[in-house]
Amino acid sequence: MNPKRKKKLIGIICILLLLSGAISLALYALKQNINLFYMPTQLLQAHVLPNQTIRIGGYVKKGSLHYDSTGNGVTFLITDNKNDIPVEYHGILPNLFREGQGVVTTGKLSAKNKFFAQELLAKHDEKYMPWPLAQSLKGSKS
Amino acid sequence: MIHWFKQNLLSTKTFYKTSSYFLPWISTAFIVCFIYGLIGGLFLAPADYQQGDGFRIMYVHVPSCFTAMFIYLVMAFCALLTLVWRIKIAAIAMSCSASIGASLTFLALVTGSIWGKPMWGTWWIWDARLTSVLILFFLYLGFMALRSVIPDHQNRDKACSILALVGVINLPIIHYSVNWWNTLHQGSSFAQLAKPSIAPTMLYPLLSMIVAFFLFYSLILLIRMRNEILLRDIKSQWIKEALTC
16 A cells, blocks of 8 residues: 555554544543433442432333323333332323333432333333234243 | 546536436336335235334435445545545535435334334434434534535535534444344344344335335435536536537
């Protein structure tokens, strides 16, 4: 290769490497801000002030979902299979909301570690399959 | 050897002449893949067990996002060829790709938003995946803006190449954003390439749509590049000959 071009190529590669190094350091340092939500275990380790608006995410624990008497409030446990956080929410539920479903919720943590949600979003996984297949998979598991 | 390539295979004249043979083939393949993808995605594929028919927007969303990212990769590669080897055709390919990439990124953002409202419950959320794709969109817009303010070809190609190369760092961030951070956006369905987590009946139309979008990009790119070559070399003898006969 022509020495002038070689020098240019090496220069470009060096600049790109340095730049990606700088960006990865910045992203790593901002990890806590980029994460959209805390999982219950992360939340217990994090220092969250009471009345600070945060997002927590995880799965709706099976058997923990209860509707209140008015019909528009729900209480359930958010779990990451290690720790649970009790959540209370009043409002419209997304279609995909049900027990076992992933959810992300915005709200405030009370002093008693109960979470009062203002917004509730459903998360879905990357699996796509037709009904019969999903039911046969469910049957084989139980 | 590179000099020989530049003189022969990579010259604008050879490109203009050979590309005309590929155009009909690419168009045919695109139409076939696109029609199968559309019919397969909208009618043949069964409804999803949790999202019902709503998941069908995937057949536009996923291919447009894949292609938008691929286009940026192509632009960055062309930028390297432009900066180091000064290959004219690469600079042309780079600048003609930008607006196609921008449109597809926009399409991915809009379809994602329409998909997000019924499934997640929100049009938009500042999670790592959504934000990094929005940055990709801004990179495309920035590239197009930069391209339009520098009148001189050589300086313009150089400045745009640098921008394209720097922006390529965003691609791995988009791809790994769902693994590195907690996001609302789900992980990749193609994480295990041998065993995608999409049922085969739903997968084949999706793959066909992805191929169709890539073909669409190459088709539009070739047409735009041919126009750009005509514009840049308008005074040369071979164009006069090519256009008169």
